[in-house]
Amino acid sequence: MLCGTVMHIIQQRGSEIDQPVDWQTILKPLITLLFCSDEQISETGKQSLLKILSINPIITNDIVQLGLLDQTSELLDQAFPSTSGTSSQQQLPILLSQIVLLNILEVIGQVIKTDDEFGLKAFLLRNCLSRIMRLNLPTSIILAIGSIPLVLEDEFTTDNSSDISHLKLQEAQNRIQLLQKIINQKDESIRIEQLEKREYKIKLKEEQLRSLQLEERLRIAEEQLQTEEKLKKEALQQIKIKDEEIQHQQMELIQILKKSPVQGSPELQFEEHVEIDLTSQFLNPDSTGQLLRIEQIDNLHRKAVILNDWLTVCIPLDKVITDGIHSVSVQFQKCNSAHCVNGFVGIVKAKHEVPCPCNPLNKPHYLDMLFYNGFDGTVKFKGHVRKGNSKFSDGQLITMELNMKAGTLHFIVDEIQQPVFINGITEPVRFFWELFLKDSSVTVISVETLSQPNAKKLPNEHGYEW
Structure with missing residues (x-):
């Protein structure tokens, strides 16, 4: 981001003083950064070059003259020599990571998209890409090479288009399988949810019926209790009346006994x-x-x-x-x-x-x-x-x-x-x-x-x- 900003300032300054900008002097360090084995530095070089290309597409000629295409061909020949076997997936050398190679291929693709004529000048690169596409490469590298415009694909897409199509088809099939699995899981969740709802409704009806039965039993018990309480009150009232009658009779008896004492007894x-x-x-x-x-x-x-x-x-x-x-x-x-x-x-x-x-x-x-x-x-x-x-x-x-x-x-x-x-x-x-x-x-x-x-x-x- 900083490099792109500096480029923009230089271009703006050059236009203000009406003098041409020496782009090759400016771009050469950025290409060096792009090919650096450090992934973060390579990423910085890539972003800076892509930024400049988006701002000033006419500098693509300067990039090609600095040997970007040929340097990329040499690097790919070193990474994937013609003597390498095809029985197992090709590995990159220790000094060049897959991320760095992808950064380089992304810049190459953007350069050729900017000016189709450069595709005709990239003879070495075209031959190199045609050769390594026949190797057992990582999927990400195959897709990166396949994204380069058809100007380069004239020589090698015929033999490898089926591989790319196969990879895309496989990816689509995997995606379909994943979506089908998600749909099946969703259907199963819906089925379980519906089953749980049915069970809940059945239990709810059972609880409502049980509640009605309990309410009816409670009503009957309350009526019986009220009847028993009423009978109890009536019985207690009768007992109270009887007690009062007995007490009155006893008081009368005491008065009679007091008036009629019995002689010669301990009474x-x-x-x-x-x-x-x-x-x-x-x-x-x-x-x-x-x-x-x-x-x-x-x-x-x-x-x-x-x-x-x-x-x-x-x-x-x-x-x-x-x-x-x-x-x-x-x-x-x-x-x-x-x-x-x-x-x-x-x-x-x-x-x-x-x-x-x-x-x-x-x-x-x-x-x-x-x-x-x-x-x-x-x-x-x-x-x-x-x-x-x-x-x-x-x-x-x-x-x-x-x-x-x-x-x-x-x-x-x-x-x-x-x-x-x-x-x-x-x-x-x-x-x-x-x-x-x-x-x-x-x-x-x-x-x-x-x-x-x-x-x-x-x-x-x-x-x-x-």
């Missing part, structure tokens, strides 16, 4: 003068609403139901007792484990905050909470265990009578006073109850203030200090 002898408490109700220690449900009985929160299994939940009464004689009766439901209630009744110091859940056996609760265990009949407080009371079960009436005048707490099961009791109670307390099993409940039947205690002294009683 309690009730006084007629009692005051019914119609305000006291459960406190709800569960702020989350996830562990405990408090229900109303006669517009008072007097039924507690535990919502989770294996959690100890304690439910205190809101009434703080500081003086007087107080009696509270309850019933447990769905609390039985091995035919006995898995739950407690007891009292807790009024200052003690009852959390949810809460286990009276654990610190710090066991120091402030005393209870009577229905499962084994024991009374526990501050780590001490007292035996002697009976076990109790679902449906039995469990009563605690707290006498703050005497500082005592007695336990009564179905109107039968238990022998183990507590004395020495001098501080404010509350009643509380404990549940453990899911869906188990405790219901307050009555809360009363007594003018005289119903509990009596028993021959086998055992009192323990608070």
Whole structure:
């Protein structure tokens, strides 16, 4: 590129000063570069000469006079001597690469294309090319020689045109085979794609059918669930009504028993003068609403139901007792484990905050909470265990009578006073109850203030200090 630019500048400068340019002096070094064994230098010489020929075609005569055609003939004779065999493909000498030879032939072809008359002057070159075309040359060299105009081909194309045509035909056939292979691959890809689409459509239809079937099954299941929920609600409502009827009947029975005491038995002898408490109700220690449900009985929160299994939940009464004689009766439901209630009744110091859940056996609760265990009949407080009371079960009436005048707490099961009791109670307390099993409940039947205690002294009683 640089050499071509320099040539253009020289030509332009010569025309400006109106003096002829000595082209042979300029072109001779470029021809030397063209014949250099270094491929890059040869390429530079070729590009420079082709550039000059395209700009100023009249210099072809100077190139021929510098011996380009004859020098090329000599080089080809050296590269392909007449004594070389034709059994194998002819190799170029080490000092002359195939690239350099192709560069030279390209320049020769351009020179002859520029002026056909030079083809008639290239006698030696024509004979040389005619001879070497009969050799087993590399394809690229054969094609390069074949591209030289027909002025040179008059002598040798007759014998070698079939070889060139054969090469071109072979190349075309190879191209056709390649295109056919590409077409076959494309057809196979299309076939596979169509097959995959068909399989996808089949699977899609199967999935849609399966989805419809699942939706139908889900709809039927939801309808069944709604029906079951409706029946369950109706059953629970009936149970609730029955429970309320039973509780009312039990309260009436208690009032009758209190008015008709039985003499000479360990059962309690009730006084007629009692005051019914119609305000006291459960406190709800569960702020989350996830562990405990408090229900109303006669517009008072007097039924507690535990919502989770294996959690100890304690439910205190809101009434703080500081003086007087107080009696509270309850019933447990769905609390039985091995035919006995898995739950407690007891009292807790009024200052003690009852959390949810809460286990009276654990610190710090066991120091402030005393209870009577229905499962084994024991009374526990501050780590001490007292035996002697009976076990109790679902449906039995469990009563605690707290006498703050005497500082005592007695336990009564179905109107039968238990022998183990507590004395020495001098501080404010509350009643509380404990549940453990899911869906188990405790219901307050009555809360009363007594003018005289119903509990009596028993021959086998055992009192323990608070």
